[in-house]
Amino acid sequence: MKKTMYEKIWDSHFVHEESGQAPLLYVDRHLMHEVTSPQAFEGLRNSNRKVRNVHSILATMDHCVPTKNRDLPIADPIAKKQIETMAENCEENGLNLYDMKSPDNGVIHIVVPEHGFVHPGMVVVCGDSHTATHGAFGALAFGIGTSEVEHVMATQTLPQKKSKTMIIRVDGELSDACTAKDIALAIIGKTGTAGGTGYVFEFAGDAVKSLSMEGRMTLCNMAIEAGARAGMVAPDEKTYEFLKGKEFAPSEEYWEQAVAHWGSMASDEGAEFDAELVLDAAEISPQVTWGTSPEQVVAVNDVVPSPESFESEIQQQACEGALNYMGLTAGTKMTDIKIDYVFVGSCTNGRIEDFRAAANVAKGTQVAEGVTAIAVPGSYHVKEQAEEEGLDKIFTEAGWEWREPGCSMCLAMNGDELKDKERCASTSNRNFEGRQGKGGRTHLVSPAMAAAAAAAGHFVDISK
Amino acid sequence: MKAYTKHESIAALMNRSNVDTDQIIPKQFLKKVERSGFGVHLFHDWRYNEDTSDNLDFELNKPAFKGSKILVVGDNFGCGSSREHAPWAIEDYGFNTIISTSYADIFYNNCFKNGILPIVATKAQLDALMAEIEANEGVQFTIDLENQDVITPAGNGFKFEIDPFRKENLSKGLDDIGLTLKHEEKISQYEDKHKTLYPWLWA
Numbered sequence: 001m002k003k004t005m006y007e008k009i010w011d012s013h014f015v016h017e018e019s020g021q022a023p024l025l026y027v028d029r030h031l032m033h034e035v036t037s038p039q040a041f042e043g044l045r046n047s048n049r050k051v052r053n054v055h056s057i058l059a060t061m062d063h064c065v066p067t068k069n070r071d072l073p074i075a076d077p078i079a080k081k082q083i084e085t086m087a088e089n090c091e092e093n094g095l096n097l098y099d100m101k102s103p104d105n106g107v108i109h110i111v112v113p114e115h116g117f118v119h120p121g122m123v124v125v126c127g128d129s130h131t132a133t134h135g136a137f138g139a140l141a142f143g144i145g146t147s148e149v150e151h152v153m154a155t156q157t158l159p160q161k162k163s164k165t166m167i168i169r170v171d172g173e174l175s176d177a178c179t180a181k182d183i184a185l186a187i188i189g190k191t192g193t194a195g196g197t198g199y200v201f202e203f204a205g206d207a208v209k210s211l212s213m214e215g216r217m218t219l220c221n222m223a224i225e226a227g228a229r230a231g232m233v234a235p236d237e238k239t240y241e242f243l244k245g246k247e248f249a250p251s252e253e254y255w256e257q258a259v260a261h262w263g264s265m266a267s268d269e270g271a272e273f274d275a276e277l278v279l280d281a282a283e284i285s286p287q288v289t290w291g292t293s294p295e296q297v298v299a300v301n302d303v304v305p306s307p308e309s310f311e312s313e314i315q316q317q318a319c320e321g322a323l324n325y326m327g328l329t330a331g332t333k334m335t336d337i338k339i340d341y342v343f344v345g346s347c348t349n350g351r352i353e354d355f356r357a358a359a360n361v362a363k364g365t366q367v368a369e370g371v372t373a374i375a376v377p378g379s380y381h382v383k384e385q386a387e388e389e390g391l392d393k394i395f396t397e398a399g400w401e402w403r404e405p406g407c408s409m410c411l412a413m414n415g416d417e418l419k420d421k422e423r424c425a426s427t428s429n430r431n432f433e434g435r436q437g438k439g440g441r442t443h444l445v446s447p448a449m450a451a452a453a454a455a456a457g458h459f460v461d462i463s464k
Numbered sequence: 465m466k467a468y469t470k471h472e473s474i475a476a477l478m479n480r481s482n483v484d485t486d487q488i489i490p491k492q493f494l495k496k497v498e499r500s501g502f503g504v505h506l507f508h509d510w511r512y513n514e515d516t517s518d519n520l521d522f523e524l525n526k527p528a529f530k531g532s533k534i535l536v537v538g539d540n541f542g543c544g545s546s547r548e549h550a551p552w553a554i555e556d557y558g559f560n561t562i563i564s565t566s567y568a569d570i571f572y573n574n575c576f577k578n579g580i581l582p583i584v585a586t587k588a589q590l591d592a593l594m595a596e597i598e599a600n601e602g603v604q605f606t607i608d609l610e611n612q613d614v615i616t617p618a619g620n621g622f623k624f625e626i627d628p629f630r631k632e633n634l635s636k637g638l639d640d641i642g643l644t645l646k647h648e649e650k651i652s653q654y655e656d657k658h659k660t661l662y663p664w665l666w667a
Contacts, residue, residue: 016650021629024644026654028665036547038497049641052651064495078495085497119665129546129570143570145548146499147577147640155644157651161627193482194540197569227543229569250664258664293482314481314539411545413491432486432544434509 002268004165005234006200009140009265013123015157022159027152028122029139032059032095033108034086035413036127040150041089051093052156058117059090059097062107063413067376067403070100076415106379106405109133109347113217114381116246120235120262125152130347130429132223135232136216137239138265140200142230163229164198164274167267169205172281177463179357180215181349181427181446183207184222185287186279189297196228199275202267203233207281213242214353221348222429225294234266288334288459289431289444291322296431298334300449300461306330325433326441327421335459337443341424342373342454343436344447345403346410349427350378352385354447358427359391361451361462367399368457374401374416376408400454412436425453466579467637468560472606473533475563475616477597478523481538485571488542488550502549503556528601534561536593541582542571551578561607563614565590576630579637581609583624592620609635 003011010025017023037059044051051057064079066072074080083100090097098104098111105111109130118124120138125131127149134141144158152158170183188195201223203216211219216233223231240259243249250258285299296319298305307319307330323330328337344350344358355375367373375395377383383405386392392402409416410428418424418440427450428435431442445453452460493505510522518525524532535554541564542550551574554562562575563583575582585593596618597603606615609631615621633640644651659666 015654016647018647020632021643022627024647024650026651026658035494039499039548042497042499047639047641076495082495082497127546127548129544143546145546145551145570145574145577147548147574151641151644154641155648155651156655157644159629159640159644193543194566194568197540197566227540227568251667254664254667258662261662293484318481411486411491413494430484430486430544432484434490435486438490438509 002271004267004271004273005138005202005232005265006140006163006165009121009123010162012121022161024157025123025160026157027125028056029118029124030057030152031108031112031124031126031128031131032057032149033063033128034061034082035063036146037089037149038082038085039146040127040153043150044153049154051095051153054094056156057095058112058115059086059095060105060108060111061086061100063407063411065100065406066414067406067408067416070404079414103380106377106382107347107350107407109221110350110378110382113137113213114379116243116249119243119249119258120239121265125158129224130221132228132231133217133221133347135220135223135230136213138232138235138262140230140232143224163200165202166196166199166275166277167202167204167273168277168279170203170207170279170281171205172207173210174207174281174284175463177286177448178284179446179448180211180218182284182287183281184219185289185294185297185444186284187277188222188226188294189287190277190279191226192295193225193293194227196223196226199228201226201228201231202273203231208233209236212353213238214351217351218348222294225429235262286446286449286462288449290326290328290334291319292325292431292433293318293322294429294431294444296322297444300334300459302334304328304330304332304334335461338423338458339425339443339453340371340422341418342371342450343376343409343424343426343428344374344450345376345378345408346428347378347407348429349447350376350382352382354427355382355386355391356389358447358451359394361448362398362400362454363394365398365455367454371454371457373399373454374403374409376403377405379405398455409436425450425459465637465639468579468581468609468634470606470608470610471533472604474529474531474602475534475536475593475597475605476524476529476532477594478535478537479594482540482543483537484544485542485547485550486544489547489553494547494549499552500556502553503558506553506557526601531558533559534563534605534607535559536563536590536597539565541567543568546570548574548577551575551580555580563590563593576634577640579634581607581634583614585622585624589620589622596620
């Protein structure tokens with residue numbers, strides 16, 4: 001029988017199924033950060049259980065860490081305690097932790113690929129919805145809750161219900177002005193934020209194959225914003241090339257064997273999916289969200305939609321509420337919307353390629369008057385690489401702030417946040433109400449679009 | 465975990481769709497290292513005014529909904545972040561039942577780990593429940609997990625579907641981990657196979 005990649009990973013990780021119970025799936029890699037793990041460790045301690053496989057875990061500190069004055073103690077006492085608790089829990093259980101002072105520190109979904117910790121065909125979990133990122137390697141990677149974090153630590157398995165599969169084919173060639181971020185937003189614009197619920201996506205087609213590993217990570221990262229359990233891309237030469245020589249990649253001795261296994265995990269030609277979505281890459285323009293949900297998105301050369309332009313009453317109400325919160329009037333050209341803030345970073349767009357793209361646009365410009373622009377590398381390795389290439393200079397000369405790594409303003413837990421009614425061009429993944437600070441207004445864009453907005457003070461159609 | 469038993473309770477109405485976990489529990493409250501005490505922060509940004517007084521325009525602040533255990537909400541409830549702080553806050557506030565047409569995947573799973581029953585209704589069933597609450601704020605519904613019944617005074621009740629394994633665990637308040645560890649031998653056997661097939665992961 002012809003099988004999809006998802007089915008192959010499922011079958012190869014199936015442990016046991018007790019009649020009437022959900023099947024148990026084996027977990028190869030467990031990623032951790034400070035926000036969703038403390039209560040899991042507490043649960044483990046309270047029930048006298050141990051971590052089953054300490055080598056399956058890689059932990060970092062990213063959500064609460066400051067992106068400036070890193071040498072000073074964390075000012076927020078509750079955040080400080082959370083960071084200290086993470087260190088204690090990892091120490092107590094002998095886990096590999098990239099703490100705040102480590103040269104390997106950074107956002108979990110950035111540092112994990114940097115060290116080659118996720119391979120094709122794996123089952124990967126993390127108490128974080130953007131775990132979907134690692135599907136870029138042809139792994140089944142999904143976010144879990146804290147109770148499940150505890151479950152995986154204790155048992156190395158999770159009771160799982162099988163998902164449906166959807167193939168999303170992006171054919172043709174993407175224009176130079178567009179990136180994986182624009183593909184992701186264009187897809188969510190079609191599916192809606194619940195369109196993927198119950199599904200695992202497999203992204204395919206020429207435009208997806210042409211993406212770099214970084215681009216594939218951006219695309220898979222956003223699968224959760226369409227409601228999907230996970231997103232994945234079939235592994236290929238680019239995947240193997242990316243992994244080769246990395247710390248947790250297979251050694252020379254096992255390399256051939258591993259690559260043969262990885263290659264066998266791709267969906268069989270003609271395998272059946274439960275649903276299919278096809279997009280033409282050539283029709284995708286640079287995207288900007290206008291509302292408070294990632295599905296509320298248009299092309300930058302479009303206008304803010306009106307509630308009447310939506311079919312369902314629910315969408316009309318949602319539009320009205322979003323326009324109200326965002327302080328926007330229907331019919332306004334997206335390029336006429338003025339911004340106060342620019343954020344380039346996050347697990348969606350905090351990789352070296354993202355800073356190259358933003359710097360390429362920022363080069364020789366000046367941040368518009370009244371606008372604050374911050375560039376927050378996803379990890380110390382990204383920061384180092386960018387500095388080696390002189391990107392930090394390009395940003396600072398253009399009037400940007402060049403920060404230390406962390407999740408920063410993607411979810412504004414660390415003090416980097418918008419003030420009430422401030423409007424931000426952001427490369428992050430969620431434009432929910434209050435996500436970047438209470439009353440803050442978020443527009444999701446690609447790094448190049450963010451940099452263009454920083455210089456102009458409003459959104460710019462970079463395809464022109 | 466508390467066992468879920470049949471109960472009659474006030475049903476609170478929140479007619480909003482795509483309510484995300486950032487709204488259920490805003491990120492500034494995620495820094496605690498304990499599981500308890502999140503209820504006072506539930507829907508914080510909607511629930512409180514700038515001066516920390518109650519926002520009386522917010523649905524759940526209506527006196528008629530005080531003490532409710534059943535939350536009736538619009539489509540795609542709990543989308544966004546995986547934070548289990550969301551169901552912790554909902555449970556700590558006093559809800560043990562949610563009724564909607566759909567839930568985000570991770571949130572749905574998280575509910576069952578915390579003694580919360582997320583009931584999936586059809587659009588028509590949900591509309592009828594919402595209309596009944598609107599017409600009679602403070603109305604009490606009965607939730608019977610054993611028979612998978614929602615019962616309402618105006619007769620808008622219905623039978624709901626639930627995975628039998630989840631139903632069993634919820635109704636007995638069982639710990640998933642304990643159940644899984646009964647299969648420890650199977651896990652060890654799988655790991656032995658795993659070591660042979662993928663030796664590079666164990667090298």
